[in-house]
Structure formats: C-alpha cells, structure tokens
Amino acid sequence: MPLMRMLNRLSGYVHWKQGLECLGARSQHTAAHSSSCNYQLLPDCLELKYGGLVMHFDYVWLRDHCRSASCYNSKTNQRNLDTASIDLNIRPSKSRVDEHNLFLTWPDGHVTRYNLTWLAQNSYEGQKKSAMQPRILWNADIYSSAEVPAASWDKFMSCDEELKNFLNNFLLYGIAFVEGVPPTLEATETATQRVSLIRETMYGRMWNFTSDFSRGDTAYTKLALDRHTDTSYFQEPCGIQVFHCLRHEGTGGRTLLVDGFHAADTVLQRTPENFELLSHVPIKHEYVENLIEHRNHMIGIGPVLNVYPWNNEVYMIRYNNYDRSVINTVPHDVVRRWYLAHRQLSTELRRPENELWVKLKPGKVLFIDNWRVLHGRESFTGLRQLCGCYLTRDDVLNTARSLGLRA
Ligand SMILES: C[N+](C)(C)CCCC[C@H](N)C(=O)O
Numbered sequence: 504m505p506l507m508r509m510l511n512r513l514s515g516y517v518h519w520k521q522g523l524e525c526l527g528a529r530s531q532h533t534a535a536h537s538s539s540c541n542y543q544l545l546p547d548c549l550e551l552k553y554g555g556l557v558m559h560f561d562y563v564w565l566r567d568h569c570r571s572a573s574c575y576n577s578k579t580n581q582r583n584l585d586t587a588s589i590d591l592n593i594r595p596s597k598s599r600v601d602e603h604n605l606f607l608t609w610p611d612g613h614v615t616r617y618n619l620t621w622l623a624q625n626s627y628e629g630q631k632k633s634a635m636q637p638r639i640l641w642n643a644d645i646y647s648s649a650e651v652p653a654a655s656w657d658k659f660m661s662c663d664e665e666l667k668n669f670l671n672n673f674l675l676y677g678i679a680f681v682e683g684v685p686p687t688l689e690a691t692e693t694a695t696q697r698v699s700l701i702r703e704t705m706y707g708r709m710w711n712f713t714s715d716f717s718r719g720d721t722a723y724t725k726l727a728l729d730r731h732t733d734t735s736y737f738q739e740p741c742g743i744q745v746f747h748c749l750r751h752e753g754t755g756g757r758t759l760l761v762d763g764f765h766a767a768d769t770v771l772q773r774t775p776e777n778f779e780l781l782s783h784v785p786i787k788h789e790y791v792e793n794l795i796e797h798r799n800h801m802i803g804i805g806p807v808l809n810v811y812p813w814n815n816e817v818y819m820i821r822y823n824n825y826d827r828s829v830i831n832t833v834p835h836d837v838v839r840r841w842y843l844a845h846r847q848l849s850t851e852l853r854r855p856e857n858e859l860w861v862k863l864k865p866g867k868v869l870f871i872d873n874w875r876v877l878h879g880r881e882s883f884t885g886l887r888q889l890c891g892c893y894l895t896r897d898d899v900l901n902t903a904r905s906l907g908l909r910a
C-alpha cells in the first residue's frame with residue numbers, strides 16, 4: 504500500500520488529541536502540538552507523531568537534512584552542507600510547528616523548515632512499513648489469470664505510454680513481453696535499447712547462440728537446464744536478461760519461469776530462521792571457462808537472498824546450483840542449517856504450481872528480471888537459435904522512473 508494511503512487510513516483510528524494531553528501533562532521535555540501533529544524534544548532525538556506514525560529523528564540527522572538554500576542546492580539536488588562539521592551533540596534551541604511544517608532553530612541561529620509529509624515519508628518508521636518496490640508475487644495461476652498484455656512492437660517503439668505499461672508490468676511481475684518484433688538480432692537490439700543500455704559481458708554485447716558448445720557452458724548444448732539466475736558469479740549479477748528465439752526446427756525447448764521472490768516470501772512466512780540464513784550466509788559462485796578461444800574466471804560472493812535490512816524486502820535472488828562454488832565461508836554447523844534452508848527454498852521453487860512454461864517464438868521478445876525471476880529450459884532436438892543480451896539494471900529503472908513509475 505502506498506505510504507500516504509496507509510497514513511491516511513491509520514490516522515482515522517488514532518485519537519491524537521487524547522494522547523497529546525497526557526503527553527503534555529507528564530512530559531519533562533519540550534512538547535507541542537498542532538491539530539494534526541505533535542512532537543517532543545527527547546534527550547537523544549525528536550519524537551514526532553504525525554499521520555498515524557510515531558517517528559524518531561536523530562538531531563544530527565535533522566541538521567544534516569536541512570534543505571535551506573545554503574545547505575542544499577535544489578538545482579542540482581545535491582547537499583552543500585559539510586556533514587562532518589556538524590557538532591555531534593547538536594540540539595535545536597527553538598522549535599515550533601504549523602499545520603504542514605516543523606521549524607527548528609539551531610544554536611547558531613540557522614532555521615530549518617521540514618515539511619511534515621516529507622518527514623513521514625523519509626523517516627525510518629515510514630520506510631519500515633512501505634515496500635521499496637510494489638510487486639505482485641505470482642505462481643502460474645496468478646500470472647495466467649492476470650492476462651498481462653504483451654507490448655506490441657510498433658507502439659512500443661513509438662509511444663511512451665506503451666513503453667510505460669510494459670515497464671509497469673515488468674516491475675510488477677519481473678517478466679514482460681514484446682510481440683511482433685522482426686526476428687532478427689538487429690531488431691532485438693533496437694527493442695532493448697528503447698528500455699536501457701546493453702550490459703556487455705564476456706559473452707559479448709548482443710549474443711546469438713545455439714547448441715554448438717562454442718562456449719564452455721551447458722547453455723550451449725541441447726540439455727535441459729533447471730531453474731536458475733544468470734551471472735550469479737558476478738559481484739553484481741546482470742539485472743535483466745532478454746531472450747528472442749529466432750529459430751527452432753525441432754521439439755522441446757520450452758522456457759521455464761519461476762518467481763523467486765514468491766518462493767522466498769513463502770520461506771519467510773513459514774520459517775523465518777531459514778530466510779535469515781539464506782539472506783546472511785555468504786555464498787560463492789564461480790565461472791571457469793578453459794577453451795582456447797575463451798578463458799574466463801569470474802567469482803561472485805553474496806547471500807542467496809539479498810534483503811533490505813530495515814524491512815526484510817528481498818531485492819535480489821542469486822540462485823544457480825550449476826555455478827555455485829565451494830562453500831568455505833561458514834563453519835560446519837551453519838553449513839548444515841544452510842542446506843536445510845536451501846532445501847526449503849528449492850522445494851518452493853520446484854512446486855509445479857509455481858512453474859510458468861512458455862514456448863518462445865520468433866517475434867516474441869522476453870525480458871526477465873534476473874534479480875527476481877529464475878529461468879530454465881526443457882531439453883530439445885533440432886536447430887534452435889536464441890539471441891538476446893543483458894541490460895544494465897540502473898538504466899532500466901531510470902527509464903521507468905523517468906516515465907513516472909515507482910522503481
Ligand atoms: C545467455 N548466455 C547464453 C549468453 C550465457 C549463458 C550463461 C550461462 C551461465 N551458466 C549462467 O547461468 O550465468
């Protein structure tokens with residue numbers, strides 16, 4: 504739920520006025536209130552009650568976040584104030600509120616005005632309650648019944664609204680399709696560049712691969728591939744993967760998609776201690792390629808689940824059992840518990856109801872959030888040619904934000 508809607512809803516239930524009167528009577532500290540808010544200067548922080556939230560702000564934080572013209576350049580959105588020169592024992596000498604703002608006067612006479620809504624949105628307590636990224640966690644049923652429309656190539660290339668809808672779906676579900684794309688590498692590249700910069704890797708910029716074992720990896724065979732995320736062996740795994748099947752004359756070769764965040768959420772709800780292990784135990788992934796043409800050695804270290812510590816929201820899953828390397832970063836008893844946690848997550852990822860199977864066809868380009876949705880493939884026969892690329896996550900999110908989406 505968006506924060507402001509949540510605040511509005513909560514504020515209906517709380518009788519601040521009552522709370523205020525007791526507060527004023529008992530408090531030793533400076534306390535004050537206006538119709539919609541009240542606050543008090545506690546010894547180590549300012550406590551603010553506003554819009555149904557009780558928030559605490561450190562005094563150095565408050566001084567550091569002054570948005571006055573001398574402290575902050577609103578043309579560049581950059582801080583001017585030298586944070587390291589703030590007295591770490593600073594406290595305001597005067598304070599007051601009006602309907603929308605809190606005003607603090609600092610010992611040197613400088614006045615800071617804080618918009619109350621801004622404070623609520625930027626408080627720790629507010630962040631704790633709101634998701635960084637609104638998402639719809641899915642299994643095969645949920646995704647299919649949502650009937651998420653694919654973008655159509657012409658509109659996608661010419662109309663910002665179509666791009667915005669496409670990105671909105673991508674942000675909500677972690678996958679999105681563009682249909683009617685000419686079945687060429689060039690058109691695929693054009694489509695991806697509408698969204699983001701391409702992230703070049705040791706596989707190249709745009710790749711076009713088949714089962715010729717031209718690289719030392721199972722992807723370049725006809726074998727089935729179990730669900731996984733790619734480039735788990737990078738310190739920062741690639742954010743988005745794009746697939747376009749240009750040709751397949753044969754059988755099998757369907758693509759498997761699984762929402763990793765849905766599986767992680769089930770683990771969190773049922774067995775929080777397993778979620779804790781998966782989000783804290785550092786795991787190594789490694790890519791060692793020893794061909795005459797290609798020699799590569801990549802190592803990426805990080806937990807299976809990367810979470811924001813303030814709200815336990817998962818922002819990246821790194822799951823690739825093929826490329827997972829030796830575990831030597833934790834003692835044996837933790838290893839044992841980690842395997843248990845890994846088993847539970849794998850069980851969730853493998854539930855047939857969580858599997859979305861699609862057959863990629865020429866013309867249909869698939870964008871996968873490689874930090875969230877796992878992919879795999881069925882074994883196949885015949886000639887199968889897949890092209891695509893990786894995208895820079897920052898640039899995808901940047902495009903989404905520039906179109907007014909929350910990302
Ligand atoms: C997509 N492309 C064929 C270029 C690369 C495949 C990389 C495969 C690797 N095992 C991984 O999961 O990262």
Ligand SMILES: O=C(O)CCC(=O)C(=O)O
Pocket residue numbers: 722728733758878879880889
């Ligand atoms: O062949 C496929 O469908 C996908 C193979 C794969 O996992 C990859 O290229 O990353």
Ligand SMILES: [Fe+2]
Pocket residue numbers: 722731732733878
């Ligand atoms: Fe892959």
